[in-house]
Amino acid sequence: MTTLHPWLQPTLTTVLATRGQCPHAIMLQGPAGLGLPDLAMALAHALLCDTPIASGEACGKCVACTWLAAGTHPDLVVLRPGDGDEDTGKKASTQIRIEAVRTLIETLALSPHHGGRRVVIIDPVDAMNTASANALLKLLEEPPPGNV
Numbered sequence: 001m002t003t004l005h006p007w008l009q010p011t012l013t014t015v016l017a018t019r020g021q022c023p024h025a026i027m028l029q030g031p032a033g034l035g036l037p038d039l040a041m042a043l044a045h046a047l048l049c050d051t052p053i054a055s056g057e058a059c060g061k062c063v064a065c066t067w068l069a070a071g072t073h074p075d076l077v078v079l080r081p082g083d084g085d086e087d088t089g090k091k092a093s094t095q096i097r098i099e100a101v102r103t104l105i106e107t108l109a110l111s112p113h114h115g116g117r118r119v120v121i122i123d124p125v126d127a128m129n130t131a132s133a134n135a136l137l138k139l140l141e142e143p144p145p146g147n148v
């Protein structure tokens, strides 16, 4: 399970209280260093957990939580600025490029693998360039079912 800063716990609790009516997109906004990527990951774990605890948080014990802890859950997609490649000499990108968004769109066209829900984290969303943001816009307007 993700360790969460104590000041983010009330936000997590509030969002999880609406689990039944979870919106298809949630924007977490705040200053750098607040721990928002950890909050996004805690939300993802809670939404993907097979047997959440009474508060709605992930149990940390089920198959989905085991996959999440190992970083191998097939229904958690994290988009971050591109990594470099030592073999090809390609430099790391500071942007989330349109190719990554196109790959995401193809992925979301398929049904989630486990539990009927898929979670996508875009971190940070302001790393998207204009083309990638425009490609994502269509997805946000008409989200495939089961995707958050």
Ligand SMILES: [Zn+2]
Pocket: 049, 050, 051, 052, 058, 059, 060, 061, 062, 063, 064, 065
């Ligand atoms: Zn679990």
